[in-house]
Amino acid sequence: xxxxxxxxxxxxxxxxxxxxxxxxxxxxxxxxxxxxxxxxxxxxxxxxxxxxxxxxxxxxxxxxxxxxxxxxxxxxxxxxxxxxxxxxxxxxxxxxxxxxxxxxxxxxxxxxxxxxxxxxxxxxxxxxxxxxxxxxxxxxxxxxxxxxxxxxxxxxxxxxxxxxxxxxxxxxxxxxxxxxxxxxxxxxxxxxxxxxxxxxxxxxxxxxxxxxxxxxxxxxxxxxxxxxxxxxxxxxxxxxxxxxxxxxxxxxxxxxxxxxxxxxxxxxxxxxxxxxxxxxxxxxxxxxxxxxxxxxxxxxxxxx
Amino acid sequence: xxxxxxxxxxxxxxxxxxxxxxxxxxxxxxxxxxxxxxxxxxxxxxxxxxxxxxxxxxxxxxxxxxxxxxxxxxxxxxxxxxxxxxxxxxxxxxxxxxxxxxxxxxxxxxxxxxxxxxxxxxxxxxxxxxxxxxxxxxxxxxxxxxxxxxxxxxxxxxxxxxxxxxxxxxxxxxxxxxxxxxxxxxxxxxxxxxxxxxxxxxxxxxxxxxxxxxxxxxxxxxxxxxxxxxxxxxxxxxxxxxxxxxxxxxxxxxxxxxxxxxxxxxxxxxxxxxxxxxxxxxxxxxxxxxxxxxxxxxxxxxxxxxxxxxxxxxxxxxxxxxxxxxxxxxxxxxxxxxxxxxxxxxxxxxxxxxxxxxxxxxxxxxxxxxxxxxxxxxxxxxxxxxxxxxxxxxxxxxxxxxxxxxxxxxxxxxxxxxxxxxxxxxxxxxxxxxxxx
Numbered sequence: 051x052x053x054x055x056x057x058x059x060x061x062x063x064x065x066x067x068x069x070x071x072x073x074x075x076x077x078x079x080x081x082x083x084x085x086x087x088x089x090x091x092x093x094x095x096x097x098x099x100x101x102x103x104x105x106x107x108x109x110x111x112x113x114x115x116x117x118x119x120x121x122x123x124x125x126x127x128x129x130x131x132x133x134x135x136x137x138x139x140x141x142x143x144x145x146x147x148x149x150x151x152x153x154x155x156x157x158x159x160x161x162x163x164x165x166x167x168x169x170x171x172x173x174x175x176x177x178x179x180x181x182x183x184x185x186x187x188x189x190x191x192x193x194x195x196x197x198x199x200x201x202x203x204x205x206x207x208x209x210x211x212x213x214x215x216x217x218x219x220x221x222x223x224x225x226x227x228x229x230x231x232x233x234x235x236x237x238x239x240x241x242x243x244x245x246x247x248x249x250x251x252x253x254x255x256x257x258x259x260x261x262x263x264x265x266x267x268x269x270x271x272x273x274x275x276x277x278x279x280x281x282x283x284x285x286x287x288x289x290x291x292x293x294x295x296x297x298x299x300x301x302x303x304x305x306x307x308x309x310x311x312x313x314x315x316x317x318x319x320x321x322x323x324x325x326x327x328x329x330x331x332x333x334x335x336x337x338x339x340x341x342x343x344x345x346x347x348x349x350x351x352x353x354x
Numbered sequence: 355x356x357x358x359x360x361x362x363x364x365x366x367x368x369x370x371x372x373x374x375x376x377x378x379x380x381x382x383x384x385x386x387x388x389x390x391x392x393x394x395x396x397x398x399x400x401x402x403x404x405x406x407x408x409x410x411x412x413x414x415x416x417x418x419x420x421x422x423x424x425x426x427x428x429x430x431x432x433x434x435x436x437x438x439x440x441x442x443x444x445x446x447x448x449x450x451x452x453x454x455x456x457x458x459x460x461x462x463x464x465x466x467x468x469x470x471x472x473x474x475x476x477x478x479x480x481x482x483x484x485x486x487x488x489x490x491x492x493x494x495x496x497x498x499x500x501x502x503x504x505x506x507x508x509x510x511x512x513x514x515x516x517x518x519x520x521x522x523x524x525x526x527x528x529x530x531x532x533x534x535x536x537x538x539x540x541x542x543x544x545x546x547x548x549x550x551x552x553x554x555x556x557x558x559x560x561x562x563x564x565x566x567x568x569x570x571x572x573x574x575x576x577x578x579x580x581x582x583x584x585x586x587x588x589x590x591x592x593x594x595x596x597x598x599x600x601x602x603x604x605x606x607x608x609x610x611x612x613x614x615x616x617x618x619x620x621x622x623x624x625x626x627x628x629x630x631x632x633x634x635x636x637x638x639x640x641x642x643x644x645x646x647x648x649x650x651x652x653x654x655x656x657x658x659x660x661x662x663x664x665x666x667x668x669x670x671x672x673x674x675x676x677x678x679x680x681x682x683x684x685x686x687x688x689x690x691x692x693x694x695x696x697x698x699x700x701x702x703x704x705x706x707x708x709x710x711x712x713x714x715x716x717x718x719x720x721x722x723x724x725x726x727x728x729x730x731x732x733x734x735x736x737x738x739x740x741x742x743x744x745x746x747x748x749x750x751x752x753x754x755x756x757x758x759x760x761x762x763x764x765x766x767x768x769x770x771x772x773x774x775x776x777x778x779x780x781x782x783x784x785x786x787x788x789x790x791x
Contacts, residue, residue, distance in 0.1 A: 062419070064370045065416070074501040096365065119394050163397070
């Protein structure tokens with residue numbers, strides 16, 4: 051029996067969808083197993099088609115993106131109602147994504163910068179007709195509805211998607227790996243004695259050695275091993291875009307505590323090396339951090 | 355017609371991004387308003403503030419998952435401009451290879467997955483059938499060819515950028531990873547197939563244009579300004595000057611990207627979170643321009659490569675200049691697809707493409723501002739950053755391809771809505787029997 055599959059996009063970049071399309075010829079093996087009942091990126095079904103489906107009538111629902119508007123929240127809730135198995139597809143869905151960094155500011159400041167104060171804007175106003183209202187903050191979708199499966203990644207690789215879909219189509223569970231990016235990385239590692247951190251544009255990275263050993267902030271040690279160590283393999287530090295290793299609730303906190311242990315530097319010097327801790331340690335999962343949650347709570351209390 | 359009516363399409367499908375269409379009809383049946391509602395935004399300009407500028411090329415690709423390479427490169431160019439850096443020549447060649455790989459895969463994706471279902475399955479086919487999946491099932495050779503072209507582009511982009519979504523290797527001062535000889539040989543071996551598939555796509559596309567000639571020349575033909583990049587008059591997507599063309603076909607501005615604020619202005623509509631970018635000296639809405647494939651082929655004098663030039667001349671011979679027919683965007687897309695293939699072949703055969711000299715040893719941040727401009731598949735893309743002495747971003751302004759197009763899309767939407775609701779023009783068009791019945 052073919053499985054009924056729905057794929058929904060909340061506010062996002064579409065990269066998760068592109069990654070699925072990037073199965074290319076691999077799609078030919080998946081397509082006969084499924085019936086796509088909703089996927090606006092590729093297929094012409096509308097929101098009302100999804101809304102009119104019976105509850106629990108979709109075998110596998112995948113939701114990418116995060117809720118930046120009330121319309122996103124509505125679509126997320128509809129997907130939950132209609133799906134038997136709901137998959138948080140990509141890091142936005144699991145942890146809020148890069149747009150979670152916007153939580154550093156109030157909604158008013160964000161709107162002001164974009165619509166009122168952008169350099170090239172000539173007619174400043176805040177749009178309000180036929181557009182949904184913004185959510186106050188970006189929250190991980192898993193804080194809004196219950197999910198059955200998590201598949202982080204920015205985006206999850208085509209292989210990750212194939213693995214997850216193949217398992218779910220055949221009714222098997224899909225579990226996240228225990229591994230970190232470091233476990234998947236082939237670079238030669240030594241005992242860590244970091245005396246100084248370099249910024250990525252400085253000097254030349256030795257392609258044979260661990261980037262962190264060389265003093266480049268590579269976050270593979272704290273990041274879930276799903277990508278196959280893509281970035282270190284091309285001489286580029288891991289920025290942690292797939293989110294934390296499993297059972298870690300706060301990616302940045304984990305990174306900071308680990309750096310304290312391996313950096314042989316005065317605390318002040320270590321702090322000076324990272325003037326933007328949020329951008330450095332919470333690339334795509336700030337919305338899931340304790341810091342962001344506390345800020346959100348404080349703002350909510352102030353508003354009351 | 356008995357009363358006022360609103361026609362709503364939610365969401366617009368086979369679209370990258372989030373949008374609705376709202377058409378308002380009056381009691382007399384006349385179209386009162388046609389809106390393209392972009393229904394979300396993420397506030398990138400704000401949350402880039404405070405970041406290390408050299409990491410902006412890691413943040414920027416996440417603006418768009420189908421065109422992350424242009425964002426990666428516009429971003430790195432903006433930082434290099436702000437810091438006064440010129441990357442090594444070999445690094446620039448690798449970047450050109452990257453952006454052309456994306457151009458190829460994106461144009462194939464756009465043509466086959468987003469656009470072709472309307473033509474091959476037919477505009478009045480049931481929605482459940484009007485998609486790439488149907489094409490793959492009903493025309494397996496075409497489907498397979500489309501998937502393999504996309505695959506080639508995406509895999510080449512991944513070989514350079516680490517991953518096609520989202521690339522990571524461009525850094526102020528060059529590239530972090532050389533393009534290996536092994537990869538060069540691997541992709542060069544596939545070039546003959548790509549050349550053949552590109553030619554086959556052009557043949558298929560021309561048949562579609564012939565079949566739908568009535569539609570192309572009658573539906574949604576709107577006069578706007580056009581914007582695109584050129585290098586001495588030739589079509590260019592990585593680095594050049596920006597031309598603005600008026601609806602009569604005269605070049606009214608030719609500027610360096612750094613001066614974009616002389617020509618670019620953003621109008622904020624009441625009904626969309628995407629601003630409408632327009633030609634500033636003329637004002638809004640008369641100065642609304644369009645960007646992307648058709649706009650680029652309108653503003654240039656010629657293509658940069660011979661086969662693309664042939665395809666370009668045929669398009670101009672048949673449709674004139676400037677071309678205002680919105681459906682001709684697809685034709686121009688195929689002309690550009692041909693050029694991307696030829697550029698890739700030239701670059702892959704260039705001995706310097708595998709050079710190890712791809713990054714400056716010394717790169718110093720400084721206070722300043724810089725503009726990076728490239729052509730994304732769907733239009734001119736500008737990143738503008740201000741950095742402090744430590745090289746931290748203090749402000750960012752971005753004009754993305756979508757915003758360069760939404761004003762024009764809405765103008766086209768109004769025209770088509772009038773044609774459809776007031777004149778029933780869609781019922782009078784000569785339509786072929788769809789290839790997929």
